Amino acid sequence: MPGLVAIAFTRELGPLITGIMLAARIGAAFTAELGTMQVSEEVEAIEAMGIGPLRFLVAPRMLALFFLMPCLSTVANLAAIFASCLISRAYFSIAFVYFFDLVRDALLIRDIITGVLKSFLFGLLIGGIACYRGLSVKGGAAGVGTATTSSVVTAIATVIGFDTMYNIVYTVFFPT
């Protein structure tokens, strides 16, 4: 079990679950915020001042998610490993030291790298989708609601879809 948890989370589940959570939490927040700004003409005002909304509104948000995703998925990985360690200790009486030895044996650098790389890309995807949906809101408060729902759904579906594609490409080019 230690090996399974370590590999599954660093390669797959860590980035994926974090991605889904961020899409739901931060993606929704970005879309709602930008959508409201769009509806109340704030985005237009920014554009009218001669400031590019892409640079001023979108770029900082994309960058934030780009760097936040890998950090959070690392936290998720560590939390998963520690939690399974505790459970192994409580239910199967596996000693902490032995558990971590097994984890260390199972972990591969390439698994960690692929997980982190994936997280960076998820961050960009979620940020891009959330900002795009937010800036293309039309039709007042109801429009903001619709856009936020659609942003979350699109982002989660895209993250899962992209993850699958990524894994296919990865296994084709770097077979174990």
Next chain:
Amino acid sequence: MTAANSYIAELREVTMRFEEKKVLDDLSLKIRSQDRLVILGQSGSGKSTILRLILGILNPNAGSVFFKQFEITRLPRRKLQRVRRHIGMVYQYSALLSSRTVRDNVALPLEELTDQSREEIDQIVDQKLELVGMKDSKNLMPSELSGGMRKRVSLARALVLDPELVLFDEPVAGLDPVMASVIDELIISLSEKSKVTSVIVTHEMDSAFRIATRMAMLYRGKIIEEGKPEKLKESKNPVVSQFLSGSTEGPILEGTKDATTA
């Protein structure tokens, strides 16, 4: 292809459609420098569209828009952004960034578009807020301000880069008469002191006649009357005289009359 020097902006044979609805129909309008041009017209007649065309936020379906020697409709994005710095816009609902304080809202264009130091920026912000009488509210959030105060902050923000042309979208709509006069006087003193050209879109007659040095009446996508305020007052055009008097009798409601009397 340049507008004459005495004109700061010009719309030339502009047609603008939103889906099937033709909002502006082959409209031409010249804005002379240092004028206070008031554009009159019914709600939804395309007055605000004219302002957005001058800013290059909307693109016309046909025709061209000039600001000084630049053809707004053909400028590449970067150049357009640079030209926009010479134009200030005061929105109907102020459009202040709700996440920033009054000071930060006014400072935004300076912070983003110039290399000035914080002290210099603070100085300019103070000066502009003083001009609109809002210096004491510097640290408030837009949500803590009344409509009139927001309008004044929005005006300060529009003026912060010392624009040559300021566009006002319904500057006094929804304000009490005293606050409306304050805003009117601000607009007048601006153009007299700082030689700013203003284009004001409104349907508040009192305010329009107080501000205007020129007026243009927009009706069914065309400018049907243009000139000094006195000229519009004496206009024989039935649409203009009905609009100025606010009467229900006349050509404006024709076709919609059944709906209003039913």
